[in-house]
Amino acid sequence: MSDLHATAGRQATPEPPAAGNSHVTTAAVSIRNLSKSFDDVEVLRDVNLEVKQGDVVTILGSSGSGKSTLLRCINWLEQPERGTIHIAGERIGMNADGRPMSVKALARVRARTGMVFQSFNLWPHLNVLHNVTEAPIHVLGQPRQEAEARARELLDKVGMSHKQDAYPNTLSGGQKQRVAIARALAMQPEVMLFDEPTSALDPELVGEVLGVIKALSAEGYTMVIVTHEMAFSRAVSDQVVFLEKGLIIEQADPETFFTRPRTERVQRFLERHQ
Amino acid sequence: MSNWQILWQARDQFWSGFLSTMTIFGCAISAAFVIGCVLLYLLEGSRPRLAVPLRVFIDGMRMLPFLILAYLLYYGLPSFGIRLDAWWSGVGALAVYHGCYIAEIFRGSRLTFPPGQIEAAQAHGFTRSKMFLRLILPQIVMQTRPLLGNQLIYALKDTAFLVIITVQELTAAANSLSGTYFIPTEAFIVVIGFYWAVSIVMEVIVKQCGRFGSRRGFDNV
Ligand SMILES: Nc1ncnc2c1ncn2[C@@H]1O[C@H](COP(=O)(O)OP(=O)(O)OP(=O)(O)O)[C@@H](O)[C@H]1O
Ligand SMILES: [Mg+2]
Numbered sequence: 001m002s003d004l005h006a007t008a009g010r011q012a013t014p015e016p017p018a019a020g021n022s023h024v025t026t027a028a029v030s031i032r033n034l035s036k037s038f039d040d041v042e043v044l045r046d047v048n049l050e051v052k053q054g055d056v057v058t059i060l061g062s063s064g065s066g067k068s069t070l071l072r073c074i075n076w077l078e079q080p081e082r083g084t085i086h087i088a089g090e091r092i093g094m095n096a097d098g099r100p101m102s103v104k105a106l107a108r109v110r111a112r113t114g115m116v117f118q119s120f121n122l123w124p125h126l127n128v129l130h131n132v133t134e135a136p137i138h139v140l141g142q143p144r145q146e147a148e149a150r151a152r153e154l155l156d157k158v159g160m161s162h163k164q165d166a167y168p169n170t171l172s173g174g175q176k177q178r179v180a181i182a183r184a185l186a187m188q189p190e191v192m193l194f195d196e197p198t199s200a201l202d203p204e205l206v207g208e209v210l211g212v213i214k215a216l217s218a219e220g221y222t223m224v225i226v227t228h229e230m231a232f233s234r235a236v237s238d239q240v241v242f243l244e245k246g247l248i249i250e251q252a253d254p255e256t257f258f259t260r261p262r263t264e265r266v267q268r269f270l271e272r273h274q
Numbered sequence: 275m276s277n278w279q280i281l282w283q284a285r286d287q288f289w290s291g292f293l294s295t296m297t298i299f300g301c302a303i304s305a306a307f308v309i310g311c312v313l314l315y316l317l318e319g320s321r322p323r324l325a326v327p328l329r330v331f332i333d334g335m336r337m338l339p340f341l342i343l344a345y346l347l348y349y350g351l352p353s354f355g356i357r358l359d360a361w362w363s364g365v366g367a368l369a370v371y372h373g374c375y376i377a378e379i380f381r382g383s384r385l386t387f388p389p390g391q392i393e394a395a396q397a398h399g400f401t402r403s404k405m406f407l408r409l410i411l412p413q414i415v416m417q418t419r420p421l422l423g424n425q426l427i428y429a430l431k432d433t434a435f436l437v438i439i440t441v442q443e444l445t446a447a448a449n450s451l452s453g454t455y456f457i458p459t460e461a462f463i464v465v466i467g468f469y470w471a472v473s474i475v476m477e478v479i480v481k482q483c484g485r486f487g488s489r490r491g492f493d494n495v
Contacts, residue, residue, distance in 0.1 A: 112400025
Protein backbone atom coordinates (compact mmCIF):
# COMPACT_ATOMS: atom_id res chain seq x y z
CA MET A 1 0.00 0.00 0.00
CA SER A 2 2.04 2.88 -1.25
CA ASP A 3 -0.55 5.52 -0.42
CA LEU A 4 -0.57 4.55 3.22
CA HIS A 5 0.62 7.91 4.43
CA ALA A 6 0.00 10.23 1.55
CA THR A 7 -3.67 10.68 0.96
CA ALA A 8 -5.03 12.75 -1.86
CA GLY A 9 -2.12 14.98 -2.67
CA ARG A 10 -1.31 15.79 0.92
CA GLN A 11 2.40 15.50 0.29
CA ALA A 12 2.26 17.18 -3.07
CA THR A 13 0.76 20.34 -1.58
CA PRO A 14 2.42 20.84 1.78
CA GLU A 15 0.84 24.22 2.40
CA PRO A 16 -2.78 24.25 3.54
CA PRO A 17 -5.40 25.36 1.05
CA ALA A 18 -5.97 29.09 1.02
CA ALA A 19 -9.01 30.34 2.90
CA GLY A 20 -12.09 30.70 0.76
CA ASN A 21 -10.97 28.04 -1.68
CA SER A 22 -14.46 27.62 -3.03
CA HIS A 23 -13.95 24.58 -5.24
CA VAL A 24 -13.13 22.44 -2.19
CA THR A 25 -16.28 20.63 -1.28
CA THR A 26 -15.28 18.02 1.30
CA ALA A 27 -15.44 19.41 4.82
CA ALA A 28 -12.23 19.16 6.81
CA VAL A 29 -14.24 17.77 9.70
CA SER A 30 -17.77 16.51 9.54
CA ILE A 31 -19.49 15.41 12.76
CA ARG A 32 -22.92 13.81 12.59
CA ASN A 33 -25.23 12.79 15.43
CA LEU A 34 -22.42 12.41 17.89
CA SER A 35 -23.24 11.14 21.37
CA LYS A 36 -20.89 10.21 24.15
CA SER A 37 -21.43 9.13 27.75
CA PHE A 38 -19.19 8.58 30.71
CA ASP A 39 -20.73 6.06 33.11
CA ASP A 40 -24.32 6.73 32.05
CA VAL A 41 -23.84 10.50 32.06
CA GLU A 42 -24.40 11.90 28.58
CA VAL A 43 -21.57 14.32 27.95
CA LEU A 44 -22.32 14.93 24.27
CA ARG A 45 -25.83 14.75 22.87
CA ASP A 46 -26.48 14.46 19.20
CA VAL A 47 -23.81 16.94 18.15
CA ASN A 48 -23.60 17.98 14.50
CA LEU A 49 -20.81 20.16 13.20
CA GLU A 50 -19.18 20.87 9.85
CA VAL A 51 -15.79 22.51 9.64
CA LYS A 52 -15.00 23.71 6.13
CA GLN A 53 -11.44 23.64 4.89
CA GLY A 54 -9.66 26.82 5.90
CA ASP A 55 -12.22 27.65 8.56
CA VAL A 56 -11.52 28.40 12.20
CA VAL A 57 -14.16 27.18 14.63
CA THR A 58 -13.96 28.09 18.30
CA ILE A 59 -15.86 26.11 20.87
CA LEU A 60 -17.05 27.98 23.94
CA GLY A 61 -18.97 26.81 26.97
CA SER A 62 -18.69 26.60 30.71
CA SER A 63 -16.58 24.06 32.51
CA GLY A 64 -17.86 20.51 32.15
CA SER A 65 -20.02 21.31 29.14
CA GLY A 66 -18.20 18.73 27.01
CA LYS A 67 -15.83 20.90 24.96
CA SER A 68 -12.75 18.76 25.51
CA THR A 69 -14.71 15.59 24.98
CA LEU A 70 -15.99 16.85 21.63
CA LEU A 71 -12.50 17.81 20.52
CA ARG A 72 -11.06 14.49 21.68
CA CYS A 73 -13.72 12.56 19.81
CA ILE A 74 -12.55 14.19 16.58
CA ASN A 75 -9.24 12.30 16.75
CA TRP A 76 -10.77 9.36 18.57
CA LEU A 77 -8.94 9.88 21.85
CA GLU A 78 -12.46 9.38 23.18
CA GLN A 79 -14.71 6.85 21.54
CA PRO A 80 -18.29 8.07 21.09
CA GLU A 81 -21.17 5.60 21.36
CA ARG A 82 -23.10 6.98 18.42
CA GLY A 83 -22.50 9.15 15.41
CA THR A 84 -19.88 9.49 12.72
CA ILE A 85 -16.84 11.69 12.29
CA HIS A 86 -15.12 12.21 8.96
CA ILE A 87 -11.73 13.83 8.56
CA ALA A 88 -11.49 15.25 5.04
CA GLY A 89 -14.00 12.69 3.88
CA GLU A 90 -12.42 9.74 5.65
CA ARG A 91 -14.28 8.15 8.53
CA ILE A 92 -12.34 7.86 11.79
CA GLY A 93 -12.67 5.10 14.35
CA MET A 94 -15.11 2.84 12.53
CA ASN A 95 -15.09 1.04 9.24
CA ALA A 96 -17.98 1.43 6.84
CA ASP A 97 -19.45 -1.83 8.21
CA GLY A 98 -19.67 -0.26 11.67
CA ARG A 99 -16.86 -2.28 13.20
CA PRO A 100 -13.89 -0.64 14.94
CA MET A 101 -11.00 0.26 12.68
CA SER A 102 -7.76 -1.63 12.92
CA VAL A 103 -5.16 -0.02 15.16
CA LYS A 104 -3.03 0.78 12.13
CA ALA A 105 -5.83 2.36 10.15
CA LEU A 106 -6.89 4.43 13.15
CA ALA A 107 -3.34 5.68 13.66
CA ARG A 108 -3.19 6.65 10.00
CA VAL A 109 -6.40 8.69 10.12
CA ARG A 110 -5.37 10.24 13.43
CA ALA A 111 -2.17 11.39 11.79
CA ARG A 112 -4.34 13.54 9.52
CA THR A 113 -5.28 15.64 12.54
CA GLY A 114 -2.95 17.66 14.73
CA MET A 115 -3.64 18.22 18.39
CA VAL A 116 -2.33 20.83 20.80
CA PHE A 117 -2.96 20.16 24.48
CA GLN A 118 -3.49 22.45 27.42
CA SER A 119 -0.48 20.89 29.16
CA PHE A 120 1.78 20.86 26.06
CA ASN A 121 2.76 17.18 26.45
CA LEU A 122 6.09 17.56 24.72
CA TRP A 123 8.36 14.52 24.89
CA PRO A 124 10.98 15.57 27.43
CA HIS A 125 13.79 13.25 26.31
CA LEU A 126 13.87 14.79 22.83
CA ASN A 127 15.12 18.26 22.04
CA VAL A 128 12.90 20.80 20.35
CA LEU A 129 13.89 19.86 16.81
CA HIS A 130 13.43 16.15 17.47
CA ASN A 131 10.07 16.70 19.13
CA VAL A 132 8.97 18.18 15.82
CA THR A 133 10.59 15.56 13.56
CA GLU A 134 9.74 12.49 15.65
CA ALA A 135 6.32 11.75 14.19
CA PRO A 136 7.05 12.81 10.59
CA ILE A 137 10.02 10.45 10.52
CA HIS A 138 8.66 7.53 12.52
CA VAL A 139 4.97 7.73 11.66
CA LEU A 140 4.89 9.24 8.17
CA GLY A 141 8.22 7.75 7.15
CA GLN A 142 9.68 11.01 5.88
CA PRO A 143 13.45 11.06 5.27
CA ARG A 144 15.26 12.68 8.18
CA GLN A 145 16.77 15.52 6.16
CA GLU A 146 13.46 16.51 4.68
CA ALA A 147 11.72 16.31 8.05
CA GLU A 148 14.38 18.44 9.68
CA ALA A 149 14.27 21.08 6.99
CA ARG A 150 10.53 21.28 7.32
CA ALA A 151 10.76 21.32 11.13
CA ARG A 152 13.14 24.27 11.00
CA GLU A 153 10.70 26.17 8.81
CA LEU A 154 7.89 25.48 11.24
CA LEU A 155 9.98 26.41 14.28
CA ASP A 156 10.77 29.62 12.49
CA LYS A 157 7.07 30.19 11.91
CA VAL A 158 6.32 29.86 15.63
CA GLY A 159 9.38 31.88 16.59
CA MET A 160 11.26 29.01 18.18
CA SER A 161 14.09 28.28 15.76
CA HIS A 162 16.67 29.72 18.16
CA LYS A 163 15.75 26.97 20.65
CA GLN A 164 15.90 23.96 18.36
CA ASP A 165 18.62 22.24 20.41
CA ALA A 166 17.05 23.00 23.80
CA TYR A 167 15.24 20.38 25.84
CA PRO A 168 11.62 21.02 26.83
CA ASN A 169 12.42 21.31 30.54
CA THR A 170 14.37 24.50 29.84
CA LEU A 171 11.51 26.27 28.05
CA SER A 172 8.79 28.56 29.36
CA GLY A 173 5.18 27.48 29.05
CA GLY A 174 4.59 29.76 26.08
CA GLN A 175 7.67 28.41 24.34
CA LYS A 176 6.62 24.82 25.02
CA GLN A 177 3.21 25.49 23.57
CA ARG A 178 4.68 27.06 20.44
CA VAL A 179 6.88 23.99 19.97
CA ALA A 180 3.82 21.80 20.47
CA ILE A 181 2.08 23.75 17.71
CA ALA A 182 5.03 23.24 15.37
CA ARG A 183 5.06 19.54 16.27
CA ALA A 184 1.41 19.18 15.31
CA LEU A 185 1.84 21.24 12.11
CA ALA A 186 4.69 18.98 11.03
CA MET A 187 2.16 16.23 10.35
CA GLN A 188 0.61 18.46 7.68
CA PRO A 189 -2.79 17.81 9.21
CA GLU A 190 -6.13 18.46 7.58
CA VAL A 191 -7.25 20.10 10.80
CA MET A 192 -5.56 21.42 13.92
CA LEU A 193 -7.31 20.77 17.22
CA PHE A 194 -6.51 23.04 20.18
CA ASP A 195 -7.77 22.25 23.68
CA GLU A 196 -7.45 25.40 25.75
CA PRO A 197 -3.94 26.06 24.48
CA THR A 198 -3.36 29.03 26.78
CA SER A 199 -5.12 27.95 29.97
CA ALA A 200 -1.95 26.62 31.61
CA LEU A 201 0.05 29.75 30.82
CA ASP A 202 1.00 32.75 32.91
CA PRO A 203 -1.06 35.71 31.71
CA GLU A 204 1.92 37.45 30.15
CA LEU A 205 2.67 34.39 27.99
CA VAL A 206 -0.84 33.97 26.60
CA GLY A 207 -0.35 36.59 23.91
CA GLU A 208 2.60 34.92 22.19
CA VAL A 209 0.67 31.68 21.73
CA LEU A 210 -2.54 33.35 20.58
CA GLY A 211 -0.44 35.41 18.18
CA VAL A 212 0.92 32.23 16.57
CA ILE A 213 -2.57 30.76 16.23
CA LYS A 214 -3.85 33.97 14.66
CA ALA A 215 -1.02 33.88 12.15
CA LEU A 216 -1.95 30.30 11.26
CA SER A 217 -5.55 31.28 10.67
CA ALA A 218 -4.39 34.02 8.34
CA GLU A 219 -2.46 31.37 6.41
CA GLY A 220 -5.60 29.37 5.89
CA TYR A 221 -5.11 26.49 8.30
CA THR A 222 -8.25 24.69 9.37
CA MET A 223 -8.59 24.82 13.14
CA VAL A 224 -10.97 23.82 15.89
CA ILE A 225 -10.16 25.67 19.09
CA VAL A 226 -11.55 25.25 22.58
CA THR A 227 -10.85 28.45 24.45
CA HIS A 228 -11.93 30.79 27.20
CA GLU A 229 -10.39 33.82 25.47
CA MET A 230 -13.40 35.73 24.17
CA ALA A 231 -11.57 38.52 22.37
CA PHE A 232 -9.40 35.96 20.63
CA SER A 233 -12.39 33.85 19.65
CA ARG A 234 -14.11 36.87 18.21
CA ALA A 235 -11.03 37.94 16.27
CA VAL A 236 -10.04 34.60 14.82
CA SER A 237 -13.22 32.58 14.25
CA ASP A 238 -15.29 31.95 11.17
CA GLN A 239 -17.77 30.11 13.34
CA VAL A 240 -18.43 30.09 17.08
CA VAL A 241 -20.04 27.08 18.71
CA PHE A 242 -21.50 27.21 22.20
CA LEU A 243 -21.83 23.97 24.12
CA GLU A 244 -24.09 23.56 27.11
CA LYS A 245 -24.44 20.20 28.85
CA GLY A 246 -23.30 18.40 25.75
CA LEU A 247 -25.67 20.20 23.37
CA ILE A 248 -24.74 22.81 20.81
CA ILE A 249 -27.19 25.50 21.84
CA GLU A 250 -25.83 28.24 19.64
CA GLN A 251 -23.71 28.35 16.52
CA ALA A 252 -23.05 31.50 14.55
CA ASP A 253 -20.47 33.75 12.96
CA PRO A 254 -18.53 35.70 15.61
CA GLU A 255 -20.20 39.01 14.83
CA THR A 256 -23.68 37.61 15.45
CA PHE A 257 -22.60 35.45 18.35
CA PHE A 258 -20.91 38.19 20.34
CA THR A 259 -23.28 41.04 19.55
CA ARG A 260 -26.69 39.41 19.10
CA PRO A 261 -26.74 36.07 20.92
CA ARG A 262 -30.09 34.33 20.55
CA THR A 263 -30.27 32.56 23.87
CA GLU A 264 -30.33 33.98 27.35
CA ARG A 265 -27.77 31.37 28.38
CA VAL A 266 -25.18 32.75 25.98
CA GLN A 267 -26.02 36.33 26.95
CA ARG A 268 -25.29 35.51 30.58
CA PHE A 269 -22.11 33.68 29.61
CA LEU A 270 -20.86 36.62 27.60
CA GLU A 271 -21.67 39.08 30.37
CA ARG A 272 -19.65 37.04 32.82
CA HIS A 273 -16.70 36.88 30.42
CA GLN A 274 -16.54 40.54 29.44
CA MET B 275 56.97 -18.07 50.64
CA SER B 276 54.30 -15.79 52.05
CA ASN B 277 50.64 -16.38 51.40
CA TRP B 278 50.50 -13.29 49.20
CA GLN B 279 53.36 -14.60 47.07
CA ILE B 280 51.48 -17.84 46.57
CA LEU B 281 48.50 -15.88 45.37
CA TRP B 282 50.66 -13.78 43.07
CA GLN B 283 51.97 -16.93 41.43
CA ALA B 284 48.40 -18.09 40.97
CA ARG B 285 47.40 -14.79 39.41
CA ASP B 286 46.50 -16.42 36.08
CA GLN B 287 43.88 -18.45 37.83
CA PHE B 288 42.34 -15.30 39.37
CA TRP B 289 42.50 -13.50 36.09
CA SER B 290 40.73 -16.19 34.12
CA GLY B 291 38.15 -16.46 36.92
CA PHE B 292 37.67 -12.72 36.73
CA LEU B 293 37.26 -12.77 32.95
CA SER B 294 34.79 -15.60 33.26
CA THR B 295 32.79 -13.66 35.87
CA MET B 296 32.75 -10.57 33.67
CA THR B 297 31.62 -12.56 30.63
CA ILE B 298 28.84 -14.21 32.58
CA PHE B 299 27.83 -10.90 34.09
CA GLY B 300 27.91 -9.07 30.77
CA CYS B 301 25.85 -11.68 28.93
CA ALA B 302 23.40 -12.15 31.78
CA ILE B 303 22.73 -8.50 32.48
CA SER B 304 22.29 -7.67 28.78
CA ALA B 305 19.81 -10.49 28.44
CA ALA B 306 18.13 -9.40 31.68
CA PHE B 307 17.71 -5.90 30.32
CA VAL B 308 16.09 -7.23 27.17
CA ILE B 309 13.85 -9.52 29.22
CA GLY B 310 12.86 -6.56 31.40
CA CYS B 311 11.95 -4.49 28.33
CA VAL B 312 9.98 -7.32 26.73
CA LEU B 313 8.07 -8.00 29.95
CA LEU B 314 7.25 -4.31 30.29
CA TYR B 315 5.97 -4.22 26.73
CA LEU B 316 3.84 -7.30 27.26
CA LEU B 317 2.39 -5.72 30.39
CA GLU B 318 1.57 -2.55 28.40
CA GLY B 319 -1.54 -3.80 26.67
CA SER B 320 -4.11 -4.09 29.42
CA ARG B 321 -5.08 -7.61 28.44
CA PRO B 322 -5.62 -9.29 31.81
CA ARG B 323 -5.35 -12.75 30.28
CA LEU B 324 -1.69 -12.03 29.61
CA ALA B 325 -0.99 -9.48 32.32
CA VAL B 326 -2.06 -11.61 35.28
CA PRO B 327 0.14 -14.64 34.54
CA LEU B 328 3.04 -12.32 33.74
CA ARG B 329 2.71 -10.51 37.04
CA VAL B 330 2.56 -13.85 38.85
CA PHE B 331 5.68 -15.00 37.01
CA ILE B 332 7.59 -11.80 37.78
CA ASP B 333 6.62 -11.79 41.44
CA GLY B 334 7.31 -15.50 41.73
CA MET B 335 10.82 -14.97 40.44
CA ARG B 336 11.48 -12.02 42.65
CA MET B 337 10.42 -13.93 45.73
CA LEU B 338 12.66 -16.88 44.94
CA PRO B 339 16.17 -17.12 46.39
CA PHE B 340 18.52 -16.87 43.43
CA LEU B 341 20.49 -19.91 44.48
CA ILE B 342 17.43 -22.12 44.27
CA LEU B 343 16.69 -20.91 40.75
CA ALA B 344 20.26 -21.71 39.72
CA TYR B 345 19.96 -25.18 41.28
CA LEU B 346 16.65 -25.76 39.55
CA LEU B 347 18.00 -24.90 36.11
CA TYR B 348 21.15 -26.96 36.54
CA TYR B 349 19.96 -29.98 38.50
CA GLY B 350 16.21 -29.83 37.98
CA LEU B 351 15.76 -29.25 34.25
CA PRO B 352 17.46 -32.50 33.18
CA SER B 353 14.56 -34.43 34.68
CA PHE B 354 12.36 -32.65 32.09
CA GLY B 355 14.75 -33.72 29.37
CA ILE B 356 16.42 -30.31 29.07
CA ARG B 357 20.12 -30.44 29.80
CA LEU B 358 22.04 -27.17 30.06
CA ASP B 359 25.69 -27.07 30.99
CA ALA B 360 26.73 -25.14 34.07
CA TRP B 361 27.61 -21.96 32.17
CA TRP B 362 24.32 -21.72 30.33
CA SER B 363 22.32 -22.62 33.43
CA GLY B 364 24.12 -19.88 35.33
CA VAL B 365 23.70 -17.20 32.68
CA GLY B 366 20.10 -18.25 32.08
CA ALA B 367 19.22 -18.13 35.77
CA LEU B 368 20.84 -14.72 36.21
CA ALA B 369 19.15 -13.32 33.11
CA VAL B 370 15.67 -14.47 34.02
CA TYR B 371 15.98 -13.58 37.69
CA HIS B 372 17.32 -10.09 37.18
CA GLY B 373 15.15 -9.60 34.10
CA CYS B 374 12.16 -9.95 36.40
CA TYR B 375 13.62 -7.44 38.85
CA ILE B 376 14.26 -5.01 36.01
CA ALA B 377 10.73 -5.54 34.72
CA GLU B 378 9.40 -4.67 38.15
CA ILE B 379 11.56 -1.54 38.31
CA PHE B 380 10.28 -0.50 34.88
CA ARG B 381 6.69 -1.28 35.79
CA GLY B 382 6.84 0.95 38.84
CA SER B 383 8.11 3.82 36.72
CA ARG B 384 5.56 3.12 33.98
CA LEU B 385 2.74 3.62 36.49
CA THR B 386 3.75 7.25 36.92
CA PHE B 387 4.40 7.92 33.23
CA PRO B 388 2.47 11.07 32.22
CA PRO B 389 -0.65 9.96 30.31
CA GLY B 390 -0.63 13.24 28.40
CA GLN B 391 2.50 12.16 26.57
CA ILE B 392 0.81 8.95 25.49
CA GLU B 393 -2.16 10.92 24.19
CA ALA B 394 0.16 13.25 22.32
CA ALA B 395 1.79 10.22 20.71
CA GLN B 396 -1.57 8.70 19.78
CA ALA B 397 -2.73 12.01 18.38
CA HIS B 398 0.38 12.05 16.20
CA GLY B 399 -0.44 8.65 14.80
CA PHE B 400 1.93 6.48 16.80
CA THR B 401 1.07 2.84 17.14
CA ARG B 402 1.74 0.94 20.33
CA SER B 403 5.08 -0.62 19.47
CA LYS B 404 6.69 2.51 18.03
CA MET B 405 5.41 4.58 20.91
CA PHE B 406 6.87 2.09 23.35
CA LEU B 407 10.28 1.91 21.71
CA ARG B 408 10.75 5.57 20.91
CA LEU B 409 8.91 7.46 23.62
CA ILE B 410 8.11 5.33 26.64
CA LEU B 411 11.13 3.04 27.03
CA PRO B 412 13.87 5.68 26.68
CA GLN B 413 12.24 7.83 29.32
CA ILE B 414 11.67 4.92 31.66
CA VAL B 415 15.31 3.89 31.39
CA MET B 416 16.44 7.45 32.16
CA GLN B 417 14.00 7.68 35.04
CA THR B 418 15.05 4.40 36.64
CA ARG B 419 18.80 4.77 36.10
CA PRO B 420 19.74 4.73 39.82
CA LEU B 421 17.67 1.61 40.44
CA LEU B 422 19.17 -0.08 37.38
CA GLY B 423 22.63 0.78 38.72
CA ASN B 424 21.74 -0.96 41.94
CA GLN B 425 20.49 -3.97 40.05
CA LEU B 426 23.79 -4.23 38.18
CA ILE B 427 25.59 -4.60 41.49
CA TYR B 428 23.13 -7.20 42.77
CA ALA B 429 23.60 -9.15 39.56
CA LEU B 430 27.38 -8.98 39.83
CA LYS B 431 27.25 -10.32 43.36
CA ASP B 432 24.86 -13.08 42.36
CA THR B 433 27.39 -14.41 39.87
CA ALA B 434 29.31 -15.67 42.92
CA PHE B 435 26.53 -18.14 43.67
CA LEU B 436 27.31 -19.95 40.45
CA VAL B 437 30.32 -21.57 42.11
CA ILE B 438 27.76 -23.93 43.65
CA ILE B 439 26.73 -25.24 40.25
CA THR B 440 30.41 -25.66 39.29
CA VAL B 441 30.80 -22.60 37.05
CA GLN B 442 34.49 -21.67 36.92
CA GLU B 443 34.32 -18.01 37.83
CA LEU B 444 36.10 -15.67 40.21
CA THR B 445 34.74 -17.02 43.48
CA ALA B 446 35.43 -20.55 42.27
CA ALA B 447 39.04 -19.59 41.61
CA ALA B 448 39.43 -18.19 45.13
CA ASN B 449 37.71 -21.21 46.55
CA SER B 450 40.02 -23.64 44.83
CA LEU B 451 43.18 -21.70 45.77
CA SER B 452 42.15 -21.37 49.38
CA GLY B 453 41.47 -25.09 49.45
CA THR B 454 44.75 -26.05 47.81
CA TYR B 455 47.06 -23.85 49.90
CA PHE B 456 44.76 -23.26 52.87
CA ILE B 457 44.92 -19.46 52.65
CA PRO B 458 41.21 -18.55 52.75
CA THR B 459 41.60 -15.04 54.16
CA GLU B 460 43.99 -13.74 51.54
CA ALA B 461 42.27 -15.50 48.65
CA PHE B 462 38.93 -14.03 49.51
CA ILE B 463 40.36 -10.59 50.18
CA VAL B 464 41.63 -10.57 46.61
CA VAL B 465 38.22 -11.58 45.36
CA ILE B 466 36.51 -8.88 47.41
CA GLY B 467 38.92 -6.40 45.83
CA PHE B 468 37.82 -7.49 42.36
CA TYR B 469 34.10 -7.24 43.15
CA TRP B 470 34.56 -3.85 44.76
CA ALA B 471 36.60 -2.51 41.88
CA VAL B 472 34.01 -3.57 39.30
CA SER B 473 31.16 -2.22 41.41
CA ILE B 474 32.86 1.13 41.84
CA VAL B 475 33.55 1.41 38.12
CA MET B 476 29.90 0.62 37.39
CA GLU B 477 28.74 3.17 39.94
CA VAL B 478 30.82 5.84 38.27
CA ILE B 479 29.59 4.93 34.80
CA VAL B 480 25.96 4.85 35.87
CA LYS B 481 26.40 8.18 37.59
CA GLN B 482 27.94 9.68 34.46
CA CYS B 483 24.98 8.42 32.43
CA GLY B 484 22.83 10.48 34.78
CA ARG B 485 24.04 13.63 33.10
CA PHE B 486 22.32 12.51 29.93
CA GLY B 487 19.01 12.41 31.77
CA SER B 488 19.49 15.44 33.96
CA ARG B 489 20.01 17.66 30.93
CA ARG B 490 16.52 16.57 29.92
CA GLY B 491 15.03 17.24 33.33
CA PHE B 492 15.25 13.70 34.69
CA ASP B 493 17.20 14.93 37.69
CA ASN B 494 17.23 11.95 39.97
CA VAL B 495 21.03 12.12 40.22
N1 LIG C 1 -12.62 10.21 31.37
C1 LIG C 1 -13.75 10.65 31.94
N2 LIG C 1 -14.45 9.83 32.76
C2 LIG C 1 -15.58 10.24 33.35
N3 LIG C 1 -16.13 11.45 33.15
C3 LIG C 1 -15.49 12.31 32.35
C4 LIG C 1 -14.26 11.95 31.71
N4 LIG C 1 -13.86 13.00 30.96
C5 LIG C 1 -14.78 13.95 31.14
N5 LIG C 1 -15.75 13.55 31.97
C6 LIG C 1 -16.93 14.34 32.35
O1 LIG C 1 -17.55 14.76 31.18
C7 LIG C 1 -18.03 16.10 31.32
C8 LIG C 1 -17.47 16.95 30.19
O2 LIG C 1 -16.07 17.03 30.35
P1 LIG C 1 -15.15 17.88 29.41
O3 LIG C 1 -13.75 17.67 29.88
O4 LIG C 1 -15.45 17.57 28.01
O5 LIG C 1 -15.61 19.36 29.76
P2 LIG C 1 -14.99 20.73 29.28
O6 LIG C 1 -16.11 21.48 28.64
O7 LIG C 1 -13.79 20.50 28.49
O8 LIG C 1 -14.64 21.41 30.68
P3 LIG C 1 -13.39 22.35 31.04
O9 LIG C 1 -13.70 23.71 30.56
O10 LIG C 1 -13.35 22.26 32.53
O11 LIG C 1 -12.18 21.75 30.41
C9 LIG C 1 -17.62 16.56 32.70
O12 LIG C 1 -18.72 16.44 33.54
C10 LIG C 1 -16.56 15.60 33.10
O13 LIG C 1 -16.58 15.39 34.49
MG1 LIG D 1 -11.70 20.84 28.80
